[in-house]
Amino acid sequence: MLQSLIKNVWIPMKPYYTQVYQEIWLGMGLMSVIIYKIRSADKRSKALKGKIFASSNGWGTKNTITPFQDEVYHCLQMCKVQWGYLRT
């Protein structure tokens, strides 16, 4: 399959991929940098929101959550969901 791919795709397109589209590869690199920056900023903001929520509820004072705290947090979340269903 690799041989047919090389014969049918790479060999006819080689001058384009190596010479003509050099600037387009640069553009694709720029676009991947932009995507990486946006995704990492999104992950950081979600982690920060989670940390703020946890610290405001008294969890994880040294950035560690005990299994008991995790269980209580999970039960609180389930109660909130059930209360939401009951209200609607």
Add this chain to the structure above:
Amino acid sequence: MNESLFTSFITPTMMGIPIVVLIIMFPSILFPSPSRLVNNRLVSIQQWLVRLTSKQMLSIHNHKGQTWALMLMSLILFIGSTNLLGLLPHSFTPTTQLSMNLGMAIPLWTGTVAIGLRYKTKASLAHFLPQGTPFPLIPMLVIIETISLFIQPMALAVRLTANITAGHLLIHLIGGATLALTSISTITALITFTILVLLTILEFAVALIQAYVFTLLVSLYLHDNT
């Protein structure tokens, strides 16, 4: 109804696996590669259309610009076929996603700017200041021209996204209104149905026009830089 209005724009998944890549690759099946000197009718019509479009689009370019012929023709064929396939009921249109259109616009625009800076540096930089500008206005105009340059890929992507999305939403709304009006007033439903038919014809035109506009603008940016 409000929830179902935007469900056609959600990226489709099949058993939890996203199938967007398959949908994006699907239009290429409709364009078989010509393998003979004299081909069948479908391939002959496609070849004729590609020759017509490429002659018209590449006539303004010099030798350097004409090396982009394959890219520009692939672009117009892809966007045109994707937009037209999106007019089928219950289908997903990849060009309604801003991420996809930015993914097309940013590399192509960067490519044109990089070509200009690499091969014609002075001429590319001279585009930041139009000829005959009064001396006191120069700093402000350079800033404005820089902003207009960096807005080009955003405008390319948003124009395509907004046009296709708005058209699909309108078809959905007016189709829903037609259905709702059939039980209330038949004459109003008929009028709404006529509007729906006219809108669908307009959307066919918009699908092709937007593909042409996107490719033409990329071609113009390339022409400015080569």
